[in-house]
Amino acid sequence: MAAFKETKLPANAPIAEKGLAWVDDRFPLTKLWNDQWGKYYAPKNFNFWYIFGSLAMLILVLQIVTGIFLTMHYKPDANLAFGSVEYIMREVPWGWLVRYMHSTGASAFFIVIYLHMTRALLYGSYKKPRELLWLFGFAIFLCLMAEAFFGYLLPWGQMSYWGAQVIVNLFGAIPFIGPDLSLWIRGDYVVSDATLNRFFAFHVIAIPLVLLGLVAAHLIALHEVGSNNPDGIEIKENLGADGHPVDGIPSHPYYSVHDIFGVSVFLVIFSTVVFFAPEMGGYFLEYNNFIPADSLKTPAHIAPTWYFTPFYSVLRATTADFMYVLMGAIALYVVFIWLKSRLSFMVKSAIAVVALLAIIGMLPAVLDAKFWGVVLFGASVMIMAALPWLDHSPVKSIRYRPDWHTYVLWVFGFVFVTLGYLGTQLPTALFTLISQVCTLLYFSFFLLMPWWSAMGTFKPVPKRVTFHPH
Amino acid sequence: MNFPKQLIAILALLPGLALASSGGHPLDKAPERSSVSSLQNGAKLFVNHCLNCHAAASMRYNRLKDLGLTEDQIKANLLFSQEKVGEMMTTALRPADAKAWFGVVPPDLSVIARAKAGPGGTGGDYLYTYLRTFYKDDTRPTGWNNLVVPNVAMPHIMWQQQGVRTVKMVEEKDPHDASKTVHKMAGWDQVTKGTQTQQQFDEDTADLVAYLEWMAEPAAATRKKLGVWVLFLMSTFALFAWLLSKSYWKEVK
Numbered sequence: 001m002a003a004f005k006e007t008k009l010p011a012n013a014p015i016a017e018k019g020l021a022w023v024d025d026r027f028p029l030t031k032l033w034n035d036q037w038g039k040y041y042a043p044k045n046f047n048f049w050y051i052f053g054s055l056a057m058l059i060l061v062l063q064i065v066t067g068i069f070l071t072m073h074y075k076p077d078a079n080l081a082f083g084s085v086e087y088i089m090r091e092v093p094w095g096w097l098v099r100y101m102h103s104t105g106a107s108a109f110f111i112v113i114y115l116h117m118t119r120a121l122l123y124g125s126y127k128k129p130r131e132l133l134w135l136f137g138f139a140i141f142l143c144l145m146a147e148a149f150f151g152y153l154l155p156w157g158q159m160s161y162w163g164a165q166v167i168v169n170l171f172g173a174i175p176f177i178g179p180d181l182s183l184w185i186r187g188d189y190v191v192s193d194a195t196l197n198r199f200f201a202f203h204v205i206a207i208p209l210v211l212l213g214l215v216a217a218h219l220i221a222l223h224e225v226g227s228n229n230p231d232g233i234e235i236k237e238n239l240g241a242d243g244h245p246v247d248g249i250p251s252h253p254y255y256s257v258h259d260i261f262g263v264s265v266f267l268v269i270f271s272t273v274v275f276f277a278p279e280m281g282g283y284f285l286e287y288n289n290f291i292p293a294d295s296l297k298t299p300a301h302i303a304p305t306w307y308f309t310p311f312y313s314v315l316r317a318t319t320a321d322f323m324y325v326l327m328g329a330i331a332l333y334v335v336f337i338w339l340k341s342r343l344s345f346m347v348k349s350a351i352a353v354v355a356l357l358a359i360i361g362m363l364p365a366v367l368d369a370k371f372w373g374v375v376l377f378g379a380s381v382m383i384m385a386a387l388p389w390l391d392h393s394p395v396k397s398i399r400y401r402p403d404w405h406t407y408v409l410w411v412f413g414f415v416f417v418t419l420g421y422l423g424t425q426l427p428t429a430l431f432t433l434i435s436q437v438c439t440l441l442y443f444s445f446f447l448l449m450p451w452w453s454a455m456g457t458f459k460p461v462p463k464r465v466t467f468h469p470h
Numbered sequence: 471m472n473f474p475k476q477l478i479a480i481l482a483l484l485p486g487l488a489l490a491s492s493g494g495h496p497l498d499k500a501p502e503r504s505s506v507s508s509l510q511n512g513a514k515l516f517v518n519h520c521l522n523c524h525a526a527a528s529m530r531y532n533r534l535k536d537l538g539l540t541e542d543q544i545k546a547n548l549l550f551s552q553e554k555v556g557e558m559m560t561t562a563l564r565p566a567d568a569k570a571w572f573g574v575v576p577p578d579l580s581v582i583a584r585a586k587a588g589p590g591g592t593g594g595d596y597l598y599t600y601l602r603t604f605y606k607d608d609t610r611p612t613g614w615n616n617l618v619v620p621n622v623a624m625p626h627i628m629w630q631q632q633g634v635r636t637v638k639m640v641e642e643k644d645p646h647d648a649s650k651t652v653h654k655m656a657g658w659d660q661v662t663k664g665t666q667t668q669q670q671f672d673e674d675t676a677d678l679v680a681y682l683e684w685m686a687e688p689a690a691a692t693r694k695k696l697g698v699w700v701l702f703l704m705s706t707f708a709l710f711a712w713l714l715s716k717s718y719w720k721e722v723k
Contacts, residue, residue: 086528264708275697290585
C-alpha cells in the first residue's frame with residue numbers, strides 16, 4: 001500500500017474537480033466508474049438481445065422504490081392485508097399507480113429475465129470464461145422466484161393464499177422431514193397470519209438484500225471477463241495500439257445512449273400495461289385474487305402466476321403412470337452414458353448407482369409420484385445452472401453452429417411456452433399427456449446437450465465481429 | 471377449529487363449490503354505460519338494495535363525488551341513518567346473523583366486479599347475467615334460485631321490479647356421456663308481473679353493474695386519462711433518445 005498522497009490541483013481549478021479529487025484520494029470513485037462502465041470496453045456489435053440486462057436493473061430499482069412506498073401503507077396482518085391493498089388503491093394519493101407499477105413490474109421482471117437468459121442461450125454467453133457470471137445470474141433468478149413467491153402472498157387474496165398453501169405443501173412431500181418442514185415454513189398448520197408476517201419479512205428485506213449482493217457480483221464478474229457478443233468472439237484477444245479491443249467501444253457514451261433508447265421503448269410498453277391493462281387479462285393480476293383469502297374455501301382452479309407455470313406444469317405432469325416412463329427414460333439415459341460418454345469409469349458408476357436408486361425410489365411402493373413431481377419441479381429449474389458444463393459446442397454463438405441447432409432452440413422455446421400455457425389451464429387428460437411429452441423434451445434438451453451440441457458441421461468463426469455502421 | 475376438522479370442512483365444501491363455480495349458464499354482455507347519470511342511478515340502486523346485507527368496506531360515501539354528486543346530495547339521498555359522509559360503506563347486518571339466516575356472510579362488494587371476471591366474460595358480464603337470472607324455486611330455503619350460481623344463498627332482491635319468474639328446464643342428453651342427462655334452460659315463465667318491464671329492469675341492472683364496475687376501481691378513469699399523456703410523453707422521450715443514440719453511433723465505424 002502506497003502512502004496517502006493528496007492530489008494537488010491548481011488553486012483556480014473548478015470546485016467540482018477539486019471535490020472529485022478529494023473523494024478519489026479517499027475512495028476509488030472515478031476508478032470504479034471507469035472500470036464498471038465509463039471505460040468498460042464492450043463489443044460494438046451488440047444487438048436487440050443486449051438491452052435486457054440494463055432493463056432488469058431498471059426494473060429492480062423500480063421494484064425497490066415502489067416497494068418502499070407500498071410498505072409505508074401495507075399492513076402485514078391477516079385481518080388487514082387485503083383491505084390495506086384496497087386502501088392503497090383508493091385512499092393513498094397515487095397509490096394505485098405505485099401498486100400497478102409494482103405488480104406490473106413483477107411480471108415485467110420475469111419477461112426481461114427470461115429474454116436475458118434466452119440471449120445467453122443463443123450466443124453461448126455462459127461458456128468459458130463466463131461460467132461464474134452465469135451462476136451468479138442463475139442465483140439471481142432463484143432469488144427472483146423466491147421474491148415473487150413471497151410477495152404474491154401479501155395481497156392476501158384467494159390465489160395468494162392457496163398458491164402459497166400448494167407450494168408450501170410441496171415441501172411436505174419430502175420423506176421423513178417433509179410434514180415438519182412445511183409446518184416450520186408456515187409457522188402454523190395452515191397458511192395464516194404467522195406465514196404472512198414471515199413472508200413479508202422475506203419479501204421486503206431478506207431476499208432483496210441477497211438479490212442486491214448477487215447483482216453486484218454478477219456485474220463485477222461481467223466487467224472482469226468482459227461481455228460476450230452475438231458473434232461469440234473474445235474481443236480482448238484482438239487489442240489495438242491503444243491497448244483497447246479493436247472491436248470494443250467504451251460503454252459510455254455509446255451504450256449509455258443505446259440503453260437510454262432501449263429504456264424509453266420499454267417504458268412505452270410498460271406504461272401501456274400499467275395504464276391500460278394492469279390486470280393483463282388475469283395474467284398479471286389474477287381475478288380470484290380480488291376475493292379475500294378464505295381458509296375454508298378452496299378455489300376450483302389454483303394456478304400460480306404465469307412466470308412459474310412452466311415449472312408447475314412439470315410438477316403436474318408427474319403422475320403415477322408417468323413414473324414408469326421416467327424409470328424407462330432414466331435406464332435408457334444411463335445406458336447411453338455408458339456407451340457414449342467419455343466420463344471416467346468412477347463417474348459412470350456413480351451415475352449408474354444414483355439412477356438405480358432413483359428407479360427403485362420410483363416404484364409405487366417406495367416413494368409416491370408427488371415426491372418425484374417435486375423433485376422434477378426443482379430439477380427443471382436447477383438444471384439450468386449446469387448449462388456451462390452441458391454445452392460442448394466448440395463455438396459460442398448460434399451464428400456459427402450448425403443450422404439445425406437453431407431448430408433445437410426453437411423446439412425448446414416452444415416446449416417451454418407450451419408448458420407455461422398448460423400450467424395456467426385446468427388439467428385434462430390431453431393436456432396432461434402434452435405436458436408429459438413436453439417434460440421429457442425439456443429434460444432431454446439439457447441432458448442430451450453434451451452430445452447434440454457437439455454434433456454437426458460448425459461454421460468458421462471470423463476474427464472480427466460483424467458490425468454494420470449505422 | 472383444529473386442523474383435521476378444518477380439513478373435513480374443506481372436503482365437505484368441495485362438491486358444493488364445484489357446483490357453485492360451474493353454473494355453466496352463458497353470460498350476457500353487460501351493456502356499455504359511461505354516462506354519469508347511469509352511474510348515479512346505479513349508486514342509488516346499490517345503496518338502496520345491496521348495501522342492506524352486503525358491505526363495500528373499501529368504499530367511502532364521499533368518493534361518490536367522483537360521480538358528480540355533492541356531499542349534500544349524498545347526505546340527502548344516500549345516507550339513511552347516522553352514517554357520516556366520510557365513512558365507509560359498511561352494513562348493519564352482523565356476520566353472525568347473516569350466517570344464521572343465509573348460511574353465508576354476504577361477500578364485500580368493493581371489488582366484486584374485478585373478482586368475478588373470468589374466461590366466460592368480464593366481471594360486469596357475470597354480474598349483469600347473475601342479477602337477471604333469478605327464478606322462483608320452492609326447494610330452496612329462500613324460495614329463489616339462480617342460473618349463474620345454482621343454489622345461491624342470496625334471494626332475488628329486485629323481484630318486485632322484475633316480477634316472479636320460473637324457469638322451464640328440459641332434460642337433454644349429456645354430450646359427453648350418453649348415459650346421463652343434463653338440465654337445460656328452455657325459457658322463462660312470468661308468474662306475476664313486476665313493476666318494471668323486462669327492458670326497464672335490464673336498463674336498471676346495467677346501471678347497477680356499471681356502478682359496481684366503477685366502484686371496483688374508482689381510479690380507473692383517471693388512470694386511462696393520465697395514461698394517454700404518459701404514453702405521449704414516453705413516446706416523445708423515445709424519439710429523442712433514438713436521435714441521441716443515432717448521433718453518437720454515427721462515429722462508430
